[in-house]
Amino acid sequence: MSLTIDPSDPLPLYHQIHEQLRRQIVSGVLKSGDSLPGESQICAETGVSRMTARQALVLLASERLVVRQRGRGTFVAPPEVVRIRKKDSLHPHNLKREKTSDERDELVFIIRELYGKNLITTTGGNLSLRLAGDSSQLWITPSSTFKGNLRPQDMLRIDLEGRKLDREAGPPSSEHQIHTEILKARPDLNAVIHTHAPWATLLVLTETPFLPISSEAAFIGEIPRVPFIMPGSLELAQAVTEALGETGSAVLMQNHGLVVAGTDLRRAASTSEVIERCAELILRCMLLGRQPPTLPEGAIRRLQKTGQMMA
Numbered sequence: 001m002s003l004t005i006d007p008s009d010p011l012p013l014y015h016q017i018h019e020q021l022r023r024q025i026v027s028g029v030l031k032s033g034d035s036l037p038g039e040s041q042i043c044a045e046t047g048v049s050r051m052t053a054r055q056a057l058v059l060l061a062s063e064r065l066v067v068r069q070r071g072r073g074t075f076v077a078p079p080e081v082v083r084i085r086k087k088d089s090l091h092p093h094n095l096k097r098e099k100t101s102d103e104r105d106e107l108v109f110i111i112r113e114l115y116g117k118n119l120i121t122t123t124g125g126n127l128s129l130r131l132a133g134d135s136s137q138l139w140i141t142p143s144s145t146f147k148g149n150l151r152p153q154d155m156l157r158i159d160l161e162g163r164k165l166d167r168e169a170g171p172p173s174s175e176h177q178i179h180t181e182i183l184k185a186r187p188d189l190n191a192v193i194h195t196h197a198p199w200a201t202l203l204v205l206t207e208t209p210f211l212p213i214s215s216e217a218a219f220i221g222e223i224p225r226v227p228f229i230m231p232g233s234l235e236l237a238q239a240v241t242e243a244l245g246e247t248g249s250a251v252l253m254q255n256h257g258l259v260v261a262g263t264d265l266r267r268a269a270s271t272s273e274v275i276e277r278c279a280e281l282i283l284r285c286m287l288l289g290r291q292p293p294t295l296p297e298g299a300i301r302r303l304q305k306t307g308q309m310m311a
């Protein structure tokens with residue numbers, strides 16, 4: 001068995017190793033009772049740290065696919081357990097990930113990147129992107145699916161009314177109306193990213209302003225907020241779209257998370273990451289008992305003007 005890692009893949013290294021071992025178990029290459037490579041063997045084969053190797057094995061154990069025995073090693077679980085896990089649709093690791101050569105490849109790349117950065121959680125968060133060839137259609141993430149290992153072919157095509165365009169496809173994200181309402185109202189935007197970004201969510205939970213602590217933060221400006229509205233409802237989608245207005249690019253949802261829209265997916269992903277990072281800095285300052293200093297007024301005004309032109 002040989003394990004490899006790809007440093008350019010945004011999925012964390014431990015997850016890449018976990019994915020390969022998992023695939024070998026569910027495909028039967030590794031059989032019940034077989035011993036898995038130990039931490040030192042994984043380190044030697046892939047060059048990762050011992051902690052990373054351990055994380056991969058712990059993740060497999062948490063899925064009950066393997067049994068770890070102190071002092072003896074890690075072994076593939078009994079066949080009945082492996083059979084159950086193989087059927088688990090939340091983990092389609094036994095299926096091949098294929099490139100589609102359309103927008104879906106970029107969507108999956110960005111999902112893995114945001115998942116690796118903890119902005120989207122296992123099932124929380126969703127992304128969409130307009131089709132380059134038809135602005136009335138979009139690719140969107142599926143409903144209730146493990147976000148750490150989505151494949152391009154898992155993406156769904158819907159129209160701006162939320163109707164599925166491929167008959168055999170499963171249901172789109174339960175929050176798809178946020179995406180369709182924004183893209184309907186804003187023909188200038190092409191991508192929407194909804195994340196459960198922890199620091200950004202903490203910012204809205206603590207009613208802390210998004211302070212202009214850096215040129216990036218000033219560039220984005222204060223982020224409009226909507227009160228708690230039932231997730232998945234049209235009411236929430238309409239409130240977010242209204243808060244975004246004609247020029248906005250981000251909205252915070254109380255007790256929920258963040259929505260960012262952009263002219264393209266990369267820009268929306270970068271804005272999501274900047275908001276999360278700045279929210280973390282602002283809140284960490286406050287946790288240390290300090291009010292963070294902000295940029296001078298004149299600089300803030302100039303940066304916000306530029307921000308509006310580039311949203």
Ligand SMILES: [Zn+2]
Nearest residue numbers: 125175231257
């Ligand atoms: Zn959500």
